[in-house]
Amino acid sequence: MHLHLRAGWHGIEKSITAMLVLKSVVRTRIKMITEPDRNWYALYVKSRHEFTVESELRRKEVNTFLPFTRISRQWKDRKKFIDFPLFPGYLFVFIHARPEEYVNVLRTRGVVRLVSSEAGCPAQVSSEEIDSLRLIIESGQSVDIYPHLREGTPVRVRRGPLTGAAGLIVKKLDQYIFVVNLDILGRSVGVKIFADDIESA
Numbered sequence: 001m002h003l004h005l006r007a008g009w010h011g012i013e014k015s016i017t018a019m020l021v022l023k024s025v026v027r028t029r030i031k032m033i034t035e036p037d038r039n040w041y042a043l044y045v046k047s048r049h050e051f052t053v054e055s056e057l058r059r060k061e062v063n064t065f066l067p068f069t070r071i072s073r074q075w076k077d078r079k080k081f082i083d084f085p086l087f088p089g090y091l092f093v094f095i096h097a098r099p100e101e102y103v104n105v106l107r108t109r110g111v112v113r114l115v116s117s118e119a120g121c122p123a124q125v126s127s128e129e130i131d132s133l134r135l136i137i138e139s140g141q142s143v144d145i146y147p148h149l150r151e152g153t154p155v156r157v158r159r160g161p162l163t164g165a166a167g168l169i170v171k172k173l174d175q176y177i178f179v180v181n182l183d184i185l186g187r188s189v190g191v192k193i194f195a196d197d198i199e200s201a
């Protein structure tokens with residue numbers, strides 16, 4: 001009889017353990033589902049504070065992206081290359097949509113505000129825009145900044161250093177320009193490209 005009781009109790013223990021494990025898994029999954037994903041946001045900073053802010057945010061372990069171009073400056077006795085922000089006064093942060101993370105960013109020296117389309121509601125920047133902009137910057141090609149260009153054919157680069165980048169194609173005289181729009185900033189970044197390097201998006 002004792003053996004039967006032990007066997008029965010052992011089965012109950014296993015059932016209870018299984019229920020606790022299942023409850024833990026369910027809690028974990030619910031937490032994963034309800035936890036907001038991280039998004040890109042544009043950050044407006046004080047004039048000439050872009051690199052300082054980026055450094056401070058990295059120190060806080062905040063994921064940042066500061067697109068810049070290297071330009072040459074001729075001094076009296078030498079030529080010097082300096083890094084210049086592609087969008088003066090702006091950089092991007094990759095954070096969760098949580099008030100405490102907004103505050104952590106806003107309390108950084110040199111930060112003015114998160115760019116918002118509505119008061120108190122920071123506007124997300126498309127990951128595709130950021131990825132395409134990264135490809136352009138990392139390609140090392142000469143870039144130009146344009147006023148926002150909405151006209152043009154949506155395309156995707158199919159080969160070369162910009163493979164996978166999505167944007168628009170516009171024509172400037174006898175050359176094609178591949179353009180990535182940054183909607184939240186109302187700016188576009190463009191590089192020269194061969195027509196056979198692109199395809200319809």
